[in-house]
Amino acid sequence: MTPSSPLPSPLPSPLPSPLPTHRRSRIDEEGIADLVVAFYARARHDHVLGPVFLAALGPEGPEWIPHLERVAAFWSSVMLASGRYLGRPMQAHAALPGLSPDHFDRWLTLFEATAADLFQEREATAFALRARRMAAALEQGIGLSRDGDPGSGAAQTS
Numbered sequence: 001m002t003p004s005s006p007l008p009s010p011l012p013s014p015l016p017s018p019l020p021t022h023r024r025s026r027i028d029e030e031g032i033a034d035l036v037v038a039f040y041a042r043a044r045h046d047h048v049l050g051p052v053f054l055a056a057l058g059p060e061g062p063e064w065i066p067h068l069e070r071v072a073a074f075w076s077s078v079m080l081a082s083g084r085y086l087g088r089p090m091q092a093h094a095a096l097p098g099l100s101p102d103h104f105d106r107w108l109t110l111f112e113a114t115a116a117d118l119f120q121e122r123e124a125t126a127f128a129l130r131a132r133r134m135a136a137a138l139e140q141g142i143g144l145s146r147d148g149d150p151g152s153g154a155a156q157t158s
Contacts, residue, residue, distance in 0.1 A: 023120045027079050027127075029072075031119065035127070036072045039114040040064070048106040056096060078130055089134075090141045099142060104135045 024031045043049040057063055070087055077085035115127040
């Protein structure tokens with residue numbers, strides 16, 4: 001963990017236990033970090049998403065911490081307008097071979113469920129709405145970057 005990062009090291013097990021009994025009523029940096037860590041704890045062990053993350057980042061270990069920090073910075077920029085994220089998510093995801101609409105659907109399902117576990121309904125819905133827009137944009141953009149057809153989605157890998 002870097003001094004400015006609220007992310008834990010080592011990474012938690014697939015389902016952080018216990019899940020909080022009190023859901024957060026506001027979105028802040030700490031809540032975003034908790035959401036990112038809880039989501040990836042689940043995604044790493046998911047039958048659809050786990051193999052993608054294993055191929056991209058390897059098994060859980062220190063190489064995951066920079067990824068989690070980037071994703072937390074991304075969500076901070078999206079939800080809090082913090083400007084902390086300076087990356088290029090479209091290019092990063094387009095470089096992953098074999099992403100399909102099934103991957104995006106599963107990502108949304110897990111992400112929305114994790115947000116609902118950690119946040120009250122209004123805040124969880126805010127995350128879900130942004131995540132749906134992001135998934136649609138990434139899926140369409142990956143289709144464009146792979147074959148120039150905006151309707152092709154991520155399933156095309158020509």
